[in-house]
Amino acid sequence: MPKSVIPIGPYHPLQEEPEFFTLTVDGETVVDIDVQVGYNHRGIEKLSERRTFDQSTFVIERICGICSTSHPFAYTRAVEDIIPVEVPERAKYIRTIIAEGERIHSHLLWLGLAGHFLGYNTLYMWVWKLREEILDVMEILSGNRNNYAMFKPGGVRRDIKSEDIPLVIKKIDSIVPTLDRLKKAILDDPVLHARLKGIGILTREDAIDYGALGPTSRASGVAKDVRKDAPYGAYDKVEWDMIVTETGDVFEKVIVRVLEVYESIKIMKTCLLNLPEGEIDLNIKDIPPGEGIGSAEAPRGETFHYVRSDGTNRPARHKVRAPTFMNLPTFKVTVIGETISDATIILAAIDPCYCCTERMAVRNTKGKKIYHGQDLIRLSQEKTEHIKRKMGIK
Amino acid sequence: MKLTLKALLKSPWVFHLSTGSCNNCDIEILDCLTPRFDIERFGMLLAPSIKHADVLLVTGSCNRKSAIRLKRLYEQAPKPCLVVAIGECSLSRGMFIHSYNCPLPLDKIIPVDAYIPGCPPKPEAILAGALKLIQKIKGNL
Numbered sequence: 001m002p003k004s005v006i007p008i009g010p011y012h013p014l015q016e017e018p019e020f021f022t023l024t025v026d027g028e029t030v031v032d033i034d035v036q037v038g039y040n041h042r043g044i045e046k047l048s049e050r051r052t053f054d055q056s057t058f059v060i061e062r063i064c065g066i067c068s069t070s071h072p073f074a075y076t077r078a079v080e081d082i083i084p085v086e087v088p089e090r091a092k093y094i095r096t097i098i099a100e101g102e103r104i105h106s107h108l109l110w111l112g113l114a115g116h117f118l119g120y121n122t123l124y125m126w127v128w129k130l131r132e133e134i135l136d137v138m139e140i141l142s143g144n145r146n147n148y149a150m151f152k153p154g155g156v157r158r159d160i161k162s163e164d165i166p167l168v169i170k171k172i173d174s175i176v177p178t179l180d181r182l183k184k185a186i187l188d189d190p191v192l193h194a195r196l197k198g199i200g201i202l203t204r205e206d207a208i209d210y211g212a213l214g215p216t217s218r219a220s221g222v223a224k225d226v227r228k229d230a231p232y233g234a235y236d237k238v239e240w241d242m243i244v245t246e247t248g249d250v251f252e253k254v255i256v257r258v259l260e261v262y263e264s265i266k267i268m269k270t271c272l273l274n275l276p277e278g279e280i281d282l283n284i285k286d287i288p289p290g291e292g293i294g295s296a297e298a299p300r301g302e303t304f305h306y307v308r309s310d311g312t313n314r315p316a317r318h319k320v321r322a323p324t325f326m327n328l329p330t331f332k333v334t335v336i337g338e339t340i341s342d343a344t345i346i347l348a349a350i351d352p353c354y355c356c357t358e359r360m361a362v363r364n365t366k367g368k369k370i371y372h373g374q375d376l377i378r379l380s381q382e383k384t385e386h387i388k389r390k391m392g393i394k
Numbered sequence: 395m396k397l398t399l400k401a402l403l404k405s406p407w408v409f410h411l412s413t414g415s416c417n418n419c420d421i422e423i424l425d426c427l428t429p430r431f432d433i434e435r436f437g438m439l440l441a442p443s444i445k446h447a448d449v450l451l452v453t454g455s456c457n458r459k460s461a462i463r464l465k466r467l468y469e470q471a472p473k474p475c476l477v478v479a480i481g482e483c484s485l486s487r488g489m490f491i492h493s494y495n496c497p498l499p500l501d502k503i504i505p506v507d508a509y510i511p512g513c514p515p516k517p518e519a520i521l522a523g524a525l526k527l528i529q530k531i532k533g534n535l
């Protein structure tokens with residue numbers, strides 16, 4: 001039977017972000033998949049080099065609207081690694097609180113969208129309504145619903161007022177009963193079981209081979225979490241559990257995310273209640289020449305930043321590696337062999353974030369020479385020289 | 395007012411296009427559809443295809459790859475089609491104004507009818523913007 005190709009995207013109603021999938025199908029079964037990205041590339045690494053270390057955090061925040069804490073978290077850690085310094089305790093706690101708030105809202109967002117993909121629009125509406133509560137919390141804490149602008153190299157920009165804490169804790173507590181109901185609804189629903197169990201399986205071996213990160217790997221039984229492996233912020237001072245499940249199908253990925261929300265609530269509350277007194281910012285003035293790396297556990301996995309400083313007030317090089325970059329290739333094992341109708345939810349199951357991933361443009365020139373602006377100017381000048389020489393003009 | 399435009403205002407269907415955004419604006423648009431803001435009470439619905447849509451919501455700082463597609467999409471849209479630029483990125487490219495990959499602001503590529511500033515604009519702002527656009531076309535503003 002001849003194989004057919006199904007293009008999805010780049011502007012598809014199912015996706016918020018532009019990306020282009022080519023599914024090669026044989027009847028109902030997907031036999032090959034290809035992903036094309038680049039519709040979101042904005043040259044952030046280069047933009048970051050134009051700005052001072054302090055200003056860069058705002059651009060870094062806008063790499064991704066959902067992970068607008070993880071990226072600055074990793075970046076500021078990279079910058080602090082150059083000097084090196086330890087940020088004040090209070091700043092560490094505040095950073096942790098914001099990061100966990102982000103994880104809650106990101107996981108809920110994904111849960112809602114997953115419900116939408118499966119045709120459970122009620123779930124979508126419910127979860128997003130619940131998510132508003134946590135956005136309110138973030139608004140109280142940081143002044144913004146998203147793009148919190150809390151981070152800076154050496155500390156945080158804004159303190160958490162002690163009079164806000166009771167209200168915030170009340171708000172966080174208020175989402176737990178609804179979340180319990182949601183969890184029960186998901187766990188007890190026979191249709192969801194039938195729909196999600198046993199599809200898109202990422203085995204433990206594959207998860208390790210592909211270097212999958214975050215909930216994608218934890219659902220496959222790989223206990224990998226930067227917060228536990230190399231604790232940063234206040235994660236080593238709070239009690240919390242890493243959620244790891246066994247089989248690695250889509251259902252487990254849902255479970256991991258739902259249970260992680262509970263853990264995040266726990267971390268957030270503990271941090272808020274035990275917020276130490278003291279400074280929130282080191283007021284770093286100069287960054288010496290050197291290199292630094294920083295990582296943070298984003299809702300989707302480990303975010304990694306590399307910063308090189310040459311002693312000026314701007315980064316000389318800034319490299320970003322987002323978790324989706326590692327998780328995307330797992331499609332090659334999870335989607336192939338499944339039916340087209342399952343492909344959407346499997347593609348969504350890694351919680352892909354393309355605007356995080358699109359960091360670079362690799363061009364395969366296949367031996368052809370490509371002229372850049374500078375080359376063209378050089379060629380033009382050379383030609384003038386050539387003509388001058390021919391005419392005997394010095 | 396042209397009849398086509400008048401008919402459109404009762405229940406404008408929107409198509410959302412991200413031309414290289416950071417996702418936040420897109421999420422805030424989706425947020426408008428969810429219970430707290432519920433933009434559907436003004437008859438607005440997310441359309442699955444531009445060919446069914448009356449309003450084009452554009453977010454993001456049109457990069458080189460998506461600018462071509464944006465133009466093509468706009469050409470495919472049944473006219474009259476209102477274009478709303480959402481977020482600082484699509485208004486002026488915001489932080490990405492110096493980027494090598496974002497050569498032009500949105501309104502130099504396609505005509506824009508309304509601008510909703512913010513990074514990202516709050517859902518309330520998007521609601522207010524949408525209503526203002528309708529009022530303006532009705533001639534009340």
Ligand code: SF4
Nearest residue numbers: 415416481482483513
């Ligand atoms: S305007 Fe701000 S929030 Fe919206 S896409 Fe651009 S950077 Fe993101």
